[in-house]
Amino acid sequence: MKLKRAPCVFWLLPLLALAACAPSLVPTSPAQPARLSMTFMAGYKPQANLPFVGVYLAQAKGFFEAERLDVTVEHSSGRGEHMQLLTAGKAQVTTQDAGVLLQRRLDPGLPLVSIALIGQRGQQAFVALASSGLKTPQDWPGHTIGYKGTPPPELLALMKANGLNPQALSLVNVGFDPRVLVTRQVDVYPVYKSNEPYLIRQWGYDLVQWDAADYGVPSLGLAYVATEEVVRTNPELLTRFLRASLQGIRYAAEHPDEAVDAVLQYTGPETDRNHMRFMLEAELADAQTDLTRQHGLGWQTREQWQGLADMLVQTGALSKADVASAFTTRLLELAANQARP
Amino acid sequence: MSRLDSTGCALALLIVGATFLGWELGVQFFQAPVYILPAPSRILATLSANASVYALATLITLGEAVVGLLLGILGGVILVSLISLWPGLEQGVMIVAILVKSTPLVAIAPLLTIWLGFGVLPKVVLVAVLTFFPVLVNMLSGIQATEPALLEVFRSWHASQRELFRHVRVPYALPYVFAALKVSGPLALVGAVVAEWTGASGGLGRLMWLAYTNLNLPQLFAAVFILALAGISLYALMVYTERRIVFWQHR
Amino acid sequence: MTITIEGLSHTFTTPTGRVPALRDVSLQIRQAEFVAILGPSGCGKSTLLRLLANLLRPMAGHIALDGLTPAQAAATKRIGWMAQHPALLPWYTVRDNIALAQRINPQPQRAVPAVDDLLALVGLSDFASAYPFTLSGGMQQRAGLARTLALGADVWLMDEPFAALDELTRESLTLELLRLWQTFRPTVLWVTHHIQETVRLADRVVVMSRRPGHVHTEKAIGLPRPRDDTAPDFQPLVRELRVALAAQS
CATH class of the missing domain: 3.40.190.10 (Periplasmic binding protein-like II)
Known part of the structure; x- marks a missing residue:
């Protein structure tokens, strides 16, 4: 084993020596900025x-x-x-x-x-299952709205834009878990437009989506x-x-x-x-x-x-x-x- | 003895097998969606389809857990040695140890990254912090519980504290240390996973976190299966080592 | 080593109250004298040995071992104490247990018995590499005895070292022990409740009273060694001691 490997090492030595010389052969440009x-x-x-x-x-x-x-x-x-x-x-x-x-x-x-x-x-939007019958935020009162951690400002702004009183809605902290929407523990779930809607549709559910920006909420x-x-x-x-x-x-x-x-x-x-x-x-x-x-x-x-x-x-x-x-x-x-x- | 062991083993396998069968049938019967509860067959399929990914992750996590555990043991043993040579230190050391112990992991994990960088070091340290406490407490009780008759013999010889520590107190505390290790071993895995969960570039914890954020439950459970297996293996390793080292306990 | 004990008293404090163990014990023991201490259970014999071995502090009275306090004497590493239960270290073999005693109690100035000789003496040569928990109670006690003898101490404080042995082993060990005693000339305090044994071994027998223990009778045994149980003078001494002991039981 050892004997067989020895020639390889000898081949490597000149290569290494060459590699060591190589940088000095390449002209360095003074204009090149530092790494x-x-x-x-x-x-x-x-x-x-x-x-x-x-x-x-x-x-x-x-x-x-x-x-x-x-x-x-x-x-x-x-x-x-x-x-x-x-x-x-x-x-x-x-x-x-x-x-x-x-x-x-x-x-x-x-x-x-x-x-x-x-x-x-912004990517903040809100979704409900199409089967929930909710069409606009005006339909939200009487339903459970989920949020992750703290209610997003967009949610409050969206409610305000729709003349909804936050006290009239039931808000619950659900964390990141869109499953609570399909198991109907919440009726409205906050999503990133680019993320969860795909997952939920993938599970075979149709969604209604409300984008805060569509209601004039700057985001x-x-x-x-x-x-x-x-x-x-x-x-x-x-x-x-x-x-x-x-x-x-x-x-x-x-x-x-x-x-x-x-x-x-x-x-x-x-x-x-x-x-x-x-x-x-x-x-x-x-x-x-x-x-x-x-x-x-x-x-x-x-x-x-x-x-x-x-x-x-x-x-x-x-x-x-x-x-x-x-x-x-x-x-x-x-x-x-x-x-x- | 070995015969008893093999029946016990067969029974354990039977119970595990029955659990899995029930789980599989339950999932089929209730048509549970995969994002709520995946069937074991689905989990195993995920596992075998990504075997090399899981193997690498397991290696990383096990490495962190084992190195961290060794560090934790070392820390516990050093503290116990200090306490037993200078008993005045006991209260101070215990207060600091409890302070460290009661800090929630999720609170210190990001801090460790800030102090120690993105590599495996913060994970190893977290595991050590998590595992040293059982070793400290158990070994200390072992040392303090040393049989008075043995202590008397050494006192009649006018033996030094060092001789007493080396020949009597430490060997006497070893079974207690192993009792701690049976807790700390599986705990080390949990520590490594938690540390990885809060930001890592590899390991089972990271795989689990990715799986969780994608709600890919088969992938999550595959990691859980590996962890369970690794936990059982670590425990068995502890039991085996204990039987070899603390041979006088199993007469 | 000469031992002087004067007016020694000791009381234990237990959760249920104070238990007097020794009261006003005085004894003089000559260099290389073999003294057997005979007494009913709980008469404070073990306490007396523990006080001499510096494992307890006397509450009243005075102990001198070659003029030293027990603490000073212990520091010279010349005290050999053996408890009733041998307390071998379970993680070491029989040989390592005995060798460890010599390592912790080095006697650079004197010859000490070799470990293998001691193993042969107590009949454990074949068990040198065995762990204590694989031995019977009697074998463990013999190992403990060998460990104490290995110290090469100037005084042997022995607490019923033959208690767990059968009669034949006792007899053969008696001979060996006396041979060792005659070679190394230690002072011996031998606690026992076996009357025959005291007459076989001792120069003098001290009979202690019931708790709180104090010296009841002292009896010199003038028989020439080696002693023979069947010699005409032997049994009368045994009988006399039995009567003295019975008065205390």
Whole structure:
């Protein structure tokens, strides 16, 4: 055994020596920027949320590599630890729902900044089984409405828009478990448009869906988030990150099949490909608006954030609407201006 | 003895088999949807279809559990040694130990990630924190329960505390330690899974969490089956080791 | 080692009250003297040995072992005490139990009996590698005896060491024990309730009274060694001691 292996080792030696010499033979360009490395922590499990997909593809298609950026991809369990880890400096970019970002900035005062708003419309919606006979939110009184953890501001805003008194409805905390809808423990269940409706339809149920945005409730989706400190001290890193992951998102829009393949590299076994495709399509649709067609993906304005903040204040989810430093377009501009060929 | 064991084994298999059969038939009879309760056959099919994924996850989780358990045992033994050499430390050590012990796992798991990073280290530490307490408490009671007659012999020899500890107190406490390990072994698995559940890049806990968020119950139960099997194996390993090491207890 | 005991008293405090065990015990024991202590159950014989071995503190009175207090004497590692129950370590073999006693009680200045010789003496050569729990009660007691003898102590404080032995084993062990005693010349305090045994072994027999124990009679045994149970002077001594003991029972 040992004797047989020895020749291989001898073959390896010159190869190793060659490999050691190799870098010195390649001319180094003085213009080449330094390599940077960072950790991206997705705000939830691996799935086809658009900001995740952008990163998965940037990694898979070499967009990060082209930016000379080494990115470690981590996933949060969605209990908020990604924001903790971001502020602790263990990750440089994470993703977060715009509304929750505003809440966490005020309480407990996390220095979070949206550097690109990918979800131009929020994913919060409410569904009931088609067989329940509920047609509009006006039909809700007398029925049980579920929520996850805390009632989403969109729910309160939606009720307000429909002139419903929250006291007249029975609200119950059900956590993430759409099964309570099909077993009829609740009549209305809050969903992410891009996620649970697919699951429930898959089980063979027809749904009625109410999208908060359809009732004039301002809502925003997922943003790429960094801390104020990293935005201030390392714009170069974030600019490279944005350039590559926005390119990833554009790539996903053009090659959705390939994008789903990239997602499946991260998800567990037996992930439903069609479910991921459904999620991707839904979020792609909500990422592209007149605004982004004019300014580019991820663009965000004072009006958008102010509208969301005002809604949150009105529903009591936020004590004051101060959005000036909750987002920045500077890095998006840098990414657009310094586009590499 | 061995004959008794084999009948016991056969009976256990029979009970487990009957449970599974009842479960399978129940699911078929009531036509339970798979997202409410999957049939064992469906779970086993998932398991075999993804055997390599589960094997890798099991390896990761078992590794974390075993290393964490060893660390926990070491921690418990060191604390007990300190207490028995300097009895004045007992109250202080116990208060801190209870403090650590009563902190809910879900509260410290994310903190450990913040302190120790994304790798396996926070999982191992969590398992150690979870498992050291039974070892500490049981071994301490074992040490303190040492048979007075043995202590008298050593006192009549004017033996040192070290000699007493090494030749009498520790061997006397070993059966108590094993009693603790039979609790801590399966607990170590739970600890590793909980730690992975709150964010990990591998392991059964992560598989379970993914399965749960996708409401993929066959996948969830497949992991539960593996955990149950691993728990039983760890327990059996403890019993076997106990019989080898604490041989004088099984006369 | 000479032992002086003066006015020794001891009382145990139990949940149900105070139990006096010894009252005003005084004894003088010469260097290398073999003293047997005979008394009814519960007369404080074991307590007396425990006080000498520094396992209990006397409440009144005075003990001197070669002029040292029991605590000082214990620190010199010259005390060999054997309890009624042998208390062997179950996790060590018979040989390791005996060897451990020598390791913890090293006697750099003196020769001590070799472990294998002691095993042969108590008839356990074939059981050297056995664990104590595989032995009968009598065998365990013999192992315990060997362990105490292995210490090479200056004083043997023996609490009924032959209690669990059959008569034949007693007789053969008696001879061996006396041979060892004559070689190493320790002072011996031998607690027993077996009258015959005291006459076989001792230079002097101390008969203790019922609880609280104190010295009732002392009887010197002047018989030449080796002693013979069937010798004409033997049985009268046994009878005399039986009468003294019976008065206390």
